[in-house]
Amino acid sequence: MCLNRSISQFIAMATLLGAIGWVSVAHAQTPEDYQAAAMALEHGHLEQACKQYQALHKANPTDPNALYGLAVCARSHNDIGKATRILKGIFSSSPTFAPAQLLMGELLDEQGQPSAANTHYQTYAKLAKQQGIPLPKDPTIRLRLRGLGG
Numbered sequence: 001m002c003l004n005r006s007i008s009q010f011i012a013m014a015t016l017l018g019a020i021g022w023v024s025v026a027h028a029q030t031p032e033d034y035q036a037a038a039m040a041l042e043h044g045h046l047e048q049a050c051k052q053y054q055a056l057h058k059a060n061p062t063d064p065n066a067l068y069g070l071a072v073c074a075r076s077h078n079d080i081g082k083a084t085r086i087l088k089g090i091f092s093s094s095p096t097f098a099p100a101q102l103l104m105g106e107l108l109d110e111q112g113q114p115s116a117a118n119t120h121y122q123t124y125a126k127l128a129k130q131q132g133i134p135l136p137k138d139p140t141i142r143l144r145l146r147g148l149g150g
Helices: 002-020 031-042 046-059 064-076 080-093 098-110 114-131 139-147
Strands: none
Touching: 031 046, 031 064, 046 064, 064 080, 064 098, 080 098, 098 114, 114 139
């Protein structure tokens, strides 16, 4: 269930990020490439999606969208350590990339670390508000974010 929620959130986020300019054709990849990878993930074609994200990452190793997709893939393979390492890399290179904060909050919540999760949820809420990113559709996450000022 958490994976489906993350996939749906990723689809919405990928579409929005393309609209606000986080996804750029200047990197030899198009928003359609990202959307195709996100759609493959949504439709349960995990291996295909992960290969697409790996190709996107290879084309631009510092692109937070490709890295985020790889983190979602790692999470779907239950490799929480790898997902966490990827997300920490995004925090270093792209500290304003809001989706990574949300995903890290979810991972920490799932690991029984609500206090640490709240830190990432708060950062996500702040960044999302600054960037005009709507709250995720999941009611539990929406309530939590609103309680933290999102």
